[in-house]
Amino acid sequence: MSFSAEIRQAADPVFEAIYNHPFVQGIARGDLQSEQLVHYVKQDFEYLNAFMRIYGTAISKCSRREDMDMFNQQISFVLNSEVHPHNNFCHVAGVPYEQLQGYPVAPSAHNYIRHMLTAAQEGDLGDILAVLLPCPWTYWEIGKRLMEDVKPDVSHPFYDWIDFYGNRTDTITSRFCTRLDEIAAASTPAHRERMKQHFILSCQFEYMFWDMAYTLEDWPVQLEVTSV
């Protein structure tokens, strides 16, 4: 079994829990509250900013041009394409996208970002691929399953969101897996174990991110401070 197949199997209960999470099932039913969509977009805007910075760290650890190109393409994808699913949520919530940018990061998003930053700072290319992979992989699977289960038509409020993640031949997940498998094959058992743990923790944080949006999670005590 390839390394990517092994870690996907180890994380399978988390993938299942994510698909069954009320936010994801709320996308399926089209019955999420505006506040939940707004909270998601505010947090995901900041999360994707952090994600692009980590791609920058990844590039700083690349020696091959092909790897640099892969991360470069991914930064463009986040900047130019991943605004479409956000716009779908904003449209349904009835709030302009521009009003949902620059907010403080909520606890679970904060912890997820710090987890990725630490792995990226301390690790090598394999650690970075492992910690980032659940982001494209869980969304790709959510999109595919929603496409099959809901079979949405254009009248579904989240048709664009489901179509965006579900109707892609997901080159990024497979490119990350291929490269991660190459690195894992040349790694020590201890390094493989560390990469597996990075991957599994990011899957857990993906679940927590949905839960944060669903429950409108915030810091326990409200202060006037706006920066983290």
Ligand SMILES: Cc1ncc(CO)c(N)n1
């Ligand atoms: C938290 C999170 N995970 C994954 C994706 C998909 O890129 C996203 N936009 N946000």
